Amino acid sequence: QQPVQSPQAVILREGEDAVINCSSSKALYSVHWYRQKHGEAPVFLMILLKGGEQKGHEKISASFNEKKQQSSLYLTASQLSYSGTYFCGTEEGSSNTGKLIFGQGTTLQVKP
Protein backbone atom coordinates (compact mmCIF):
# COMPACT_ATOMS: atom_id res chain seq x y z
CA GLN A 1 0.00 0.00 0.00
CA GLN A 2 1.51 3.27 -1.18
CA PRO A 3 2.03 5.87 1.58
CA VAL A 4 0.31 9.23 1.16
CA GLN A 5 2.37 12.40 1.20
CA SER A 6 1.10 15.88 1.95
CA PRO A 7 1.17 18.53 0.76
CA GLN A 8 1.61 17.72 -2.93
CA ALA A 9 3.50 20.95 -3.54
CA VAL A 10 5.01 23.79 -1.52
CA ILE A 11 6.44 27.14 -2.55
CA LEU A 12 8.68 28.92 -0.06
CA ARG A 13 10.87 31.96 0.17
CA GLU A 14 14.47 31.43 1.20
CA GLY A 15 14.72 31.18 4.97
CA GLU A 16 11.17 29.92 5.50
CA ASP A 17 10.29 26.57 7.05
CA ALA A 18 8.31 23.64 5.68
CA VAL A 19 6.92 20.33 6.91
CA ILE A 20 6.29 17.35 4.65
CA ASN A 21 4.15 14.50 5.90
CA CYS A 22 4.03 10.81 5.04
CA SER A 23 1.27 8.50 6.20
CA SER A 24 0.83 4.75 5.77
CA SER A 25 -2.00 2.34 6.51
CA LYS A 26 0.51 -0.47 7.14
CA ALA A 27 2.63 -1.27 10.19
CA LEU A 28 6.06 0.12 9.43
CA TYR A 29 9.59 -0.82 10.41
CA SER A 30 11.17 2.32 9.00
CA VAL A 31 10.67 5.42 6.91
CA HIS A 32 13.31 6.63 4.43
CA TRP A 33 13.39 10.16 3.03
CA TYR A 34 14.92 11.15 -0.30
CA ARG A 35 15.19 14.33 -2.34
CA GLN A 36 15.23 14.17 -6.13
CA LYS A 37 16.05 16.99 -8.51
CA HIS A 38 14.77 16.87 -12.07
CA GLY A 39 16.58 14.25 -14.14
CA GLU A 40 18.77 13.13 -11.25
CA ALA A 41 18.96 10.20 -8.86
CA PRO A 42 17.08 10.31 -5.57
CA VAL A 43 19.50 11.41 -2.84
CA PHE A 44 19.29 9.88 0.61
CA LEU A 45 18.37 12.25 3.42
CA MET A 46 17.34 10.25 6.46
CA ILE A 47 16.09 6.97 7.87
CA LEU A 48 13.81 6.75 10.89
CA LEU A 49 13.60 3.34 12.47
CA LYS A 50 11.05 1.75 14.71
CA GLY A 51 12.28 2.22 18.25
CA GLY A 52 13.55 5.73 17.71
CA GLU A 53 16.89 5.36 15.94
CA GLN A 54 17.64 7.86 13.19
CA LYS A 55 20.37 7.95 10.57
CA GLY A 56 21.09 10.72 8.13
CA HIS A 57 21.63 14.37 7.40
CA GLU A 58 22.73 16.55 10.29
CA LYS A 59 20.86 19.59 9.02
CA ILE A 60 17.55 17.83 8.44
CA SER A 61 15.21 16.66 11.13
CA ALA A 62 12.29 14.29 11.01
CA SER A 63 9.95 12.39 13.25
CA PHE A 64 8.28 8.97 13.13
CA ASN A 65 5.09 8.23 15.02
CA GLU A 66 5.06 4.43 15.18
CA LYS A 67 1.54 4.21 16.54
CA LYS A 68 0.06 6.31 13.76
CA GLN A 69 2.48 5.08 11.05
CA GLN A 70 3.24 8.68 10.18
CA SER A 71 6.47 10.53 9.54
CA SER A 72 7.21 14.20 9.07
CA LEU A 73 10.26 15.86 7.51
CA TYR A 74 11.13 19.30 8.84
CA LEU A 75 12.99 21.70 6.59
CA THR A 76 14.07 24.80 8.48
CA ALA A 77 15.63 28.01 7.18
CA SER A 78 15.21 26.71 3.64
CA GLN A 79 17.87 27.34 1.03
CA LEU A 80 17.58 27.46 -2.75
CA SER A 81 19.32 24.08 -2.89
CA TYR A 82 16.41 22.50 -1.00
CA SER A 83 14.26 22.72 -4.13
CA GLY A 84 13.25 19.38 -5.57
CA THR A 85 10.79 16.54 -5.05
CA TYR A 86 10.80 14.81 -1.69
CA PHE A 87 9.82 11.16 -1.43
CA CYS A 88 9.19 9.03 1.59
CA GLY A 89 9.84 5.33 1.23
CA THR A 90 8.30 2.99 3.74
CA GLU A 91 9.59 -0.37 4.87
CA GLU A 92 6.73 -2.52 6.04
CA GLY A 93 7.11 -4.65 9.12
CA SER A 94 5.99 -7.75 7.22
CA SER A 95 8.97 -7.63 4.89
CA ASN A 96 12.64 -7.90 5.86
CA THR A 97 14.09 -7.41 2.40
CA GLY A 98 14.56 -3.67 2.59
CA LYS A 99 11.99 -3.22 -0.17
CA LEU A 100 10.77 0.40 -0.11
CA ILE A 101 7.30 1.54 -1.08
CA PHE A 102 7.40 5.17 -2.09
CA GLY A 103 4.83 7.92 -1.83
CA GLN A 104 3.86 10.06 -4.79
CA GLY A 105 6.24 12.86 -3.81
CA THR A 106 6.06 16.45 -2.56
CA THR A 107 7.45 19.13 -4.84
CA LEU A 108 9.24 21.92 -2.99
CA GLN A 109 10.24 25.16 -4.68
CA VAL A 110 12.36 27.68 -2.80
CA LYS A 111 12.45 31.17 -4.27
CA PRO A 112 14.99 33.90 -3.53
Added chain:
Amino acid sequence: GAGVSQTPSNKVTEKGKYVELRCDPISGHTALYWYRQSLGQGPEFLIYFQGTGAADDSGLPNDRFFAVRPEGSVSTLKIQRTERGDSAVYLCASSLNGGWGDTQYFGPGTRLTVL
Protein backbone atom coordinates in the same frame (compact mmCIF):
# COMPACT_ATOMS: atom_id res chain seq x y z
CA GLY B 1 34.22 6.41 -3.71
CA ALA B 2 32.21 5.75 -6.83
CA GLY B 3 28.47 5.64 -6.56
CA VAL B 4 25.96 3.43 -8.32
CA SER B 5 26.31 3.62 -12.08
CA GLN B 6 23.82 2.66 -14.75
CA THR B 7 24.13 2.22 -18.48
CA PRO B 8 22.89 3.33 -20.88
CA SER B 9 21.57 6.63 -19.57
CA ASN B 10 18.98 6.68 -22.32
CA LYS B 11 17.54 3.89 -24.42
CA VAL B 12 15.07 4.30 -27.25
CA THR B 13 13.61 1.15 -28.71
CA GLU B 14 10.70 0.01 -30.81
CA LYS B 15 7.71 -1.89 -29.54
CA GLY B 16 8.40 -5.61 -29.49
CA LYS B 17 12.18 -5.33 -29.17
CA TYR B 18 14.38 -6.75 -26.39
CA VAL B 19 16.41 -4.46 -24.11
CA GLU B 20 19.02 -4.88 -21.40
CA LEU B 21 19.73 -2.31 -18.71
CA ARG B 22 22.88 -2.53 -16.63
CA CYS B 23 23.57 -1.55 -13.02
CA ASP B 24 26.96 -1.38 -11.34
CA PRO B 25 26.47 -1.09 -7.54
CA ILE B 26 28.75 0.48 -4.97
CA SER B 27 31.71 -1.80 -4.37
CA GLY B 28 31.12 -4.11 -1.43
CA HIS B 29 27.35 -3.72 -1.36
CA THR B 30 25.69 -7.10 -1.23
CA ALA B 31 22.15 -5.88 -1.78
CA LEU B 32 20.88 -4.54 -5.09
CA TYR B 33 17.42 -3.22 -5.95
CA TRP B 34 15.66 -2.30 -9.18
CA TYR B 35 12.87 0.27 -9.20
CA ARG B 36 10.86 1.85 -12.00
CA GLN B 37 9.77 5.49 -11.92
CA SER B 38 7.07 6.90 -14.17
CA LEU B 39 6.73 10.63 -14.73
CA GLY B 40 5.44 12.41 -11.66
CA GLN B 41 5.47 9.28 -9.51
CA GLY B 42 7.65 7.80 -6.82
CA PRO B 43 9.92 4.85 -7.58
CA GLU B 44 8.12 1.50 -7.76
CA PHE B 45 9.91 -1.62 -6.48
CA LEU B 46 10.69 -4.35 -9.00
CA ILE B 47 13.22 -6.81 -7.57
CA TYR B 48 15.78 -7.26 -4.79
CA PHE B 49 19.00 -9.26 -4.96
CA GLN B 50 20.98 -10.44 -1.97
CA GLY B 51 24.27 -11.57 -3.45
CA THR B 52 23.57 -13.55 -6.59
CA GLY B 53 20.04 -14.58 -5.75
CA ALA B 54 16.76 -12.76 -6.27
CA ALA B 55 15.38 -12.63 -2.74
CA ASP B 56 12.21 -10.76 -3.66
CA ASP B 57 10.89 -10.41 -7.22
CA SER B 58 7.34 -9.57 -6.24
CA GLY B 59 7.42 -6.24 -8.09
CA LEU B 60 8.18 -7.57 -11.57
CA PRO B 61 5.02 -6.73 -13.54
CA ASN B 62 4.97 -9.86 -15.73
CA ASP B 63 7.18 -12.56 -17.22
CA ARG B 64 8.57 -10.20 -19.87
CA PHE B 65 10.78 -8.77 -17.11
CA PHE B 66 13.78 -10.67 -15.83
CA ALA B 67 16.91 -9.70 -13.92
CA VAL B 68 20.18 -11.40 -13.14
CA ARG B 69 23.20 -10.78 -10.94
CA PRO B 70 25.46 -13.73 -11.75
CA GLU B 71 28.55 -12.75 -9.76
CA GLY B 72 26.90 -10.80 -6.99
CA SER B 73 27.98 -7.43 -8.32
CA VAL B 74 26.74 -6.07 -11.66
CA SER B 75 23.08 -6.69 -12.44
CA THR B 76 21.20 -6.66 -15.72
CA LEU B 77 17.48 -6.02 -16.07
CA LYS B 78 16.10 -7.64 -19.20
CA ILE B 79 12.82 -6.74 -20.85
CA GLN B 80 11.43 -8.87 -23.67
CA ARG B 81 8.84 -7.81 -26.23
CA THR B 82 8.81 -4.25 -24.99
CA GLU B 83 5.54 -2.34 -24.85
CA ARG B 84 4.88 1.40 -24.85
CA GLY B 85 3.75 1.10 -21.24
CA ASP B 86 7.27 0.01 -20.27
CA SER B 87 8.53 3.54 -20.93
CA ALA B 88 9.90 4.90 -17.65
CA VAL B 89 13.11 5.62 -15.79
CA TYR B 90 14.61 2.42 -14.41
CA LEU B 91 16.51 3.07 -11.20
CA CYS B 92 18.99 0.81 -9.50
CA ALA B 93 19.97 1.11 -5.85
CA SER B 94 22.44 -0.73 -3.67
CA SER B 95 22.89 -1.09 0.06
CA LEU B 96 25.62 -2.58 2.21
CA ASN B 97 23.74 -5.54 3.67
CA GLY B 98 20.11 -5.31 2.59
CA GLY B 99 17.24 -5.86 4.92
CA TRP B 100 15.66 -3.65 7.49
CA GLY B 101 16.88 -0.11 7.90
CA ASP B 102 19.77 -0.26 5.46
CA THR B 103 20.45 2.89 3.45
CA GLN B 104 19.82 2.49 -0.27
CA TYR B 105 21.91 4.58 -2.64
CA PHE B 106 20.43 5.21 -6.05
CA GLY B 107 22.02 5.43 -9.45
CA PRO B 108 21.10 8.07 -12.04
CA GLY B 109 18.75 5.72 -13.86
CA THR B 110 18.17 4.60 -17.42
CA ARG B 111 15.41 6.43 -19.28
CA LEU B 112 13.67 3.85 -21.48
CA THR B 113 11.45 5.05 -24.29
CA VAL B 114 9.45 2.50 -26.26
CA LEU B 115 8.12 3.87 -29.54
